[in-house]
Amino acid sequence: MNALAEVYARIERGEYPPEDGRVRIVEPSSDRDTVVASFTAHFVVAAKVDESWARSYLPAGDFSAPVGPAFLSALEQRLGKRAGCLDHAxxxxxxxxxxxxxxxxxxxxxxxxxxxxxxxxxxxxxxxxxxxxxxxxxxxxxxxxxxxxxxxxxxxxxxxxxxxxxxxxxxxxxxxxxxxxxxxxxxxxxxxxxxxxxxxxxxxxxxxx
Missing domain, CATH: 3.40.630 (Aminopeptidase)
Known part of the structure; x- marks a missing residue:
């Protein structure tokens, strides 16, 4: 199972991501499934990007960085895509x-x-x-x-x-x-x-x- 699909499957079973401040960089399950997903003190970036590049925009302990304008704008430029709005899930x-x-x-x-x-x-x-x-x-x-x-x-x-x-x-x-x-x-x-x-x-x- 793709890493992103596994995250959602676990949540559906009541197994929420650990509140460890971690930012996971994973492969999207498809090109359409590029997403920055945020949970309580845990983040998943599903995008076709180099992990070291992504982490250069994500200071440790900064829980606003994964959904902040600097990182989202950088992802837009890197991927040639447009970031949608921030939605409740x-x-x-x-x-x-x-x-x-x-x-x-x-x-x-x-x-x-x-x-x-x-x-x-x-x-x-x-x-x-x-x-x-x-x-x-x-x-x-x-x-x-x-x-x-x-x-x-x-x-x-x-x-x-x-x-x-x-x-x-x-x-x-x-x-x-x-x-x-x-x-x-x-x-x-x-x-x-x-x-x-x-x-x-x-x-x-x-x-x-």
């Missing part, structure tokens, strides 16, 4: 039975949320309900990931929480399912937490320019 487990929300699965959609999911995930399934869209697919290192969006006219009614909770019924019972939320998106973060997801760390994913 939240985890829940799959639930049995069907969702309590009426969803229609569609085979195509030009919704921006769907197009983003298709860039970052495999085996993407798209579901629509009145006022919202939900996607479930295989993302970083093959893990299950979900994303959702609620139309402005339907916000403030709990639909976001119901959408993201529905995602837990759309993966195998007991499987880990992840959701990424930009810290400033407080409404989405509240919905994801209310749906039973728990914060695990943060991630900066690198994309083609």
């Amino acid at each position: 939240l985890l829940a487990t799959g639930l049995p039975d069907d969702p309590d929300l009426e969803l229609t699965r569609v085979t195509s959609s030009n919704h921006g949320r769907v197009e983003r999911s298709l860039r970052h995930r495999d085996e993407v399934r798209t579901y629509l309900t009145e006022g919202g869209v939900l996607t479930v697919g295989r993302g970083l290192a093959g893990r299950w990931e979900a994303a959702f969006e609620v139309e402005p006219a339907h916000r403030g009614r709990g639909l976001g929480r119901r959408l993201i909770r529905a995602a837990r019924h759309l993966v195998p019972d007991g499987a880990g399912i992840w959701c990424q939320v930009t810290p400033g998106n407080a409404a989405s973060l509240r919905a994801v937490l209310a749906a039973g997801f728990r914060p695990v760390g943060s991630e900066v994913i690198f994309e083609p320019r």
Whole structure:
């Protein structure tokens, strides 16, 4: 198993990285899976870079350096990629039975949320309900990931929480399912937490320019 996939698999089993201040430099599981992942006093940089080069930007004991602008900008230049935003990484487990929300699965959609999911995930399934869209697919290192969006006219009614909770019924019972939320998106973060997801760390994913 790839080192990055092993990190996520262990977390899904409740085995969190040690709080040792370590920064691990590992090979990405694919070119699409270039990421800087941060956990409590532990970091994983999955990128095709020389370790000695990376560590020149990462002073020992500086827990802000792996997600700081100097290192992220240097990675952008080194890899010819663009750093995405810093996202919360939240985890829940799959639930049995069907969702309590009426969803229609569609085979195509030009919704921006769907197009983003298709860039970052495999085996993407798209579901629509009145006022919202939900996607479930295989993302970083093959893990299950979900994303959702609620139309402005339907916000403030709990639909976001119901959408993201529905995602837990759309993966195998007991499987880990992840959701990424930009810290400033407080409404989405509240919905994801209310749906039973728990914060695990943060991630900066690198994309083609």
